[in-house]
Amino acid sequence: MAKETVLIAMGIALVFSSNAFSQGKIESHEAVDATKIKIQTEEEALATDLKLVAKAKGWTIEEARADYNAAAAVGAVAERLAKSHPDLFVGSVLSEQPGGTPSLYVKGTAPSLVYNLLAESKIDINIVDHQPFSFLELESRAYQIQSNLKELGYKDFATSFDFRNAGRIDVLVAEQTDKLNFPSQVVSELPISLQSNVNVTISKKPVGIAELAFGGMRVLDDNTFECTSGWSVENSSGTTGVTTAGHCDGINQIDHPPYAYHPLVHKGQHRGAWGDVEWKTSTYTEPAQFYADQNNNIRNVTSLEARANISIGESICMFGRSSNKRDCSLDVSATSVSCTFNGINTQRLVRMNGDVTIGGDSGGGWSFNYKAYGSHVGDCGGLNVFSVADLFDEALGVTVRVQ
Template sequence: MANGNVLASICVALICTGNAFAQSNNKHEHEGFSNINIQTEEDALLTDLKLVAIAKGWSLEEARMDYNTAEAVGAAAEQLAKSHPDLFVGSVLSEQPGGTPSLYIKGMATSAVYNLVAESKINISIVQHQPFSFLELESRANQVQSNLKELGFQDFATSFDFRNAGRIDVLIAEETGKLSSPRQVVSALPKSLRNSVNVVISQGPIGVSELAFGGMRVLDDNTFECTSGWSVENSSGLTGVTTAGHCDGINQIDHPPYAYHPLVHRTQHRGAWGDIEWKTSTYTEPAQFYADQNNNIRNVTALEARANISIGESICMFGRSSNKRDCSLDVSATSVSCTFNGISTQRLVRMDGDVTIGGDSGGGWSFNYKAYGSHVGDCGGLNVFSVADLFDEALGVTVRVQ
């Protein structure tokens, strides 16, 4: 969830292998570290709930109710997406903290849908008669993206709004010599898509990547560029850490007081499954991450399933450049395609604001002890991240959990 929950890899690996943390009190003074603390899951959750409450002007209890509601409807949505992908469209939280969430269904809700809602033990509104499933909406939006590339556009983004009958939203940077009005762009698309597409022309750039263990600085020959995201491992058991795919040349990670530690590049992906890459070190990277600028370290105990992410859900971010954990943003779209330097990057989650700066790329989006994704940058002025649940498709690795 948060941009601070970046990949707690080498730093923690170096410390833990030396038994540097006193588990009796979860605190330890270590040369170069100021009061490092391994947060309990209860403390981590309380920290994030307080940040959400402050950012939104809610009470702590309201923030907790909203979190519990997001967990409940997300679990129902995840199960429906697995068992009936032809019916699943998405889930949306209420604008009121802890209010009734909505589960969107293609066509008529079946008994399976009603049973899932009943099992959730909270009041969920079922929104039926949607024209497309989530997978169909994603396919249609990706088709528009392909059409725009064929028309020669270089800087644009596509997403869909399932709350508006699957409307496909397109944001295009104004380019000399290209179609100059939304009507012209829509008319150049296939007839089967035209009625569903809403085009906005922007005078500014659309895709802006933010170069700058989870939660550590990563460098290119001693030059700080990005943030590490999550400890991962492949099917052979080889462990490593992630950062953003556009962070080219990363070969070091900053681990005080050991100075810069070498990283070896493994695989990069920028495309259908996000913007992500992974590196290995000489250590076994544990399932932990730095959560904030105060050297609070958290265990990773869960990976947020893609279908579990709801519109309106709060997620936290920590990047080493902005160097502050921020939980003020909510999810605004669960599948966005955006071009970064001419490269089409798909299946990103978009937030409803921008709290990051250059150097935060790769940093972890998280909540409590759960991994959500890895920061990419801004798309149309709003933060976007690669989904951690898709790291296997992108890189053949999965986030390490305890």
């Protein structure tokens, strides 16, 4: 029984922190009663998350479930379109009304194949076609602007795009004493081909703030608590391990309650085109499970959210060992954000519409029910951002373990 519990603990997902590189020496270890660790059924997990969403948004459980079903339906169609016709796919958006009709955005005039995909879904979906750019084209434009800003000497900035507004590129730049800090001046420095439909905002505060503290467990650097673990992963040769944020340098221990700290060995790190993530391995085979909340409820990982399946307005939950509370109050506000963290351009992040993390949560898992969405990075322009779990293969050559 003790061995089984250790293996369960080793499978847990990382947590995140919100205060930049917040670290604190752990003076004591609060023991956790192993008999109180429980594996939630998928029905229990879904009921818990729907209840948290409903409470946070003032909805009924039925409204939360309807919104969840709408996200699943439009997400499935979006994912299929993105795979088969990336030149047409732009994105998907949920209704402002819980469970209302979601929308699928399409470049140009929607051909019959798009209507055929919608006919197979279980709910009504609006088609918003005649969009000027595809998702991949918008990403490319945003990355070009990011590259231009770096070449121009800007050090702390973020770029994203709003496909709901004709593919507008949004740029957030922190004030610099050696630069002219007016939006129109920033736009004028860009290539003429990129100056149209660009919205620049100047921030008096730092833009990119990384947040430190496996899934759902504390990870440490020589007994100093820095970040949270995220997801159990596996590479092509069968080596298993656990992820945390890429900026969590020096991590060599994991705290799996109710046992002592356990050593971790570094395997790989990525900070750049595919997010901010790294992975470690231990002496155990890390199972496809994660701690979901402060009550030591453990969930199995049964699926991975495809990147194209993530919709604007979709609710996703976060649990960090530092904040120590499962929070389902935030919705997706952007599906591809580039943000500069400590001078490193970090791309393809998902941004939420608020900030619910504290120092020590970096690396922690964003999830819903039994599904893995991503790993926490920090704040970008005051809003939480995470690396997409579906891109771990590109970033590290590993995939999230599922049952």
